[in-house]
Amino acid sequence: MTTILVHAPAVAHTKLHHPENSSRIANIIPDLGKFGLLGDLEILHPKPATEKQLQRVHNEGLIDFVKSVSQRGGGLLDRGDTYATADSYELARLAVGGSCMALDAIMEGRANNGFALVRPPGHHAERDHISGFCLFNNIAAAARQAQIEHNADRVLILDFDVHHGNGTQDIFYEDDSVLFISMHLFAPYFYPGIGSFHEIGTRKGRGYTINVPFPPGVGDRGYLRVLKEFVRPLIERFDPDIMLVSIGFDAHWRDPLAMAGLSLAGYASFSQSLINIAGKVCEGRILFVLEGGYQRDVLSYGIANVFEALLGRDSFYDPFGPMIEEERDVSNLLEDLKSRDLPF
Numbered sequence: 343m344t345t346i347l348v349h350a351p352a353v354a355h356t357k358l359h360h361p362e363n364s365s366r367i368a369n370i371i372p373d374l375g376k377f378g379l380l381g382d383l384e385i386l387h388p389k390p391a392t393e394k395q396l397q398r399v400h401n402e403g404l405i406d407f408v409k410s411v412s413q414r415g416g417g418l419l420d421r422g423d424t425y426a427t428a429d430s431y432e433l434a435r436l437a438v439g440g441s442c443m444a445l446d447a448i449m450e451g452r453a454n455n456g457f458a459l460v461r462p463p464g465h466h467a468e469r470d471h472i473s474g475f476c477l478f479n480n481i482a483a484a485a486r487q488a489q490i491e492h493n494a495d496r497v498l499i500l501d502f503d504v505h506h507g508n509g510t511q512d513i514f515y516e517d518d519s520v521l522f523i524s525m526h527l528f529a530p531y532f533y534p535g536i537g538s539f540h541e542i543g544t545r546k547g548r549g550y551t552i553n554v555p556f557p558p559g560v561g562d563r564g565y566l567r568v569l570k571e572f573v574r575p576l577i578e579r580f581d582p583d584i585m586l587v588s589i590g591f592d593a594h595w596r597d598p599l600a601m602a603g604l605s606l607a608g609y610a611s612f613s614q615s616l617i618n619i620a621g622k623v624c625e626g627r628i629l630f631v632l633e634g635g636y637q638r639d640v641l642s643y644g645i646a647n648v649f650e651a652l653l654g655r656d657s658f659y660d661p662f663g664p665m666i667e668e669e670r671d672v673s674n675l676l677e678d679l680k681s682r683d684l685p686f
């Protein structure tokens with residue numbers, strides 16, 4: 343049993359008082375050491391993505407834009423708060439390259455599963471548009487790597503960052519070889535403002551984008567119920583060759599950016615279930631890729647818990663417990679989701 347850890351903390355891609363800064367995972371290796379996990383993991387040192395790997399998911403204009411902003415010392419990449427420093431182009435390439443290396447190890451059978459702890463995150467980066475603290479789309483590049491370099495026919499991407507994975511949705515919106523499922527908070531004025539039930543893909547990709555728009559305060563039970571009753575049967579039906587998971591820890595109730603109400607125990611059960619599904623449908627091939635999560639303690643415990651699950655253990659840490667508020671019922675949402683017509 344080999345579990346891969348790729349660490350690309352992008353220390354020089356950082357901004358003072360910005361939630362997506364280098365302190366998020368800079369110390370994650372010693373943290374994992376404190377949990378006694380390091381001896382059980384194989385650590386891969388990331389190499390930068392090639393131009394070709396980037397061009398599979400982004401147009402050249404976007405890639406050149408990041409490069410030129412970095413070359414002139416950094417600046418803002420969108421009208422919001424997505425920044426680059428002088429080093430960001432190279433560091434964002436490392437995040438993509440590291441994700442693809444972990445994917446290679448799993449597809450070549452050198453590892454069973456893995457977790458790419460990379461920055462900057464990627465799931466808001468569209469084919470030709472940058473937003474949401476994301477530069478290049480790490481998980482989308484890993485999906486294309488699986489298909490192009492390892493002949494994977496069907497790739498599943500499950501995104502359960504609290505924000506909708508609009509970048510990943512955009513890249514695969516017309517594609518029937520990648521099933522994209524995003525479970526996210528969907529509320530007025532909540533970023534990125536898309537990800538409704540009715541966005542389902544187009545042309546050949548019609549039906550291969552599935553959005554699960556949660557109300558605020560859905561909590562552990564809602565997430566786990568939708569996974570069990572809707573998402574799991576869907577993944578089994580699609581029968582992917584590998585499962586890729588965009589995981590963000592900003593759905594935790596302590597996170598400053600959202601209010602989805604998950605606990606660390608909920609994250610652990612959710613991750614264990616996904617690993618269990620991968621064991622059933624694709625010989626356990628599963629790669630987690632880090633997206634958001636802006637509360638450092640939650641990140642450390644949450645990441646440690648995913649590694650426990652990847653190593654096949656039931657143990658997890660949850661010093662913070664569940665949220666205090668009552669959880670929202672998801673019965674109506676589940677009914678809507680189950681009434682969908684699917685092309686597969």
Ligand SMILES: [Zn+2]
Nearest residue numbers: 503505590634
């Ligand atoms: Zn997020």
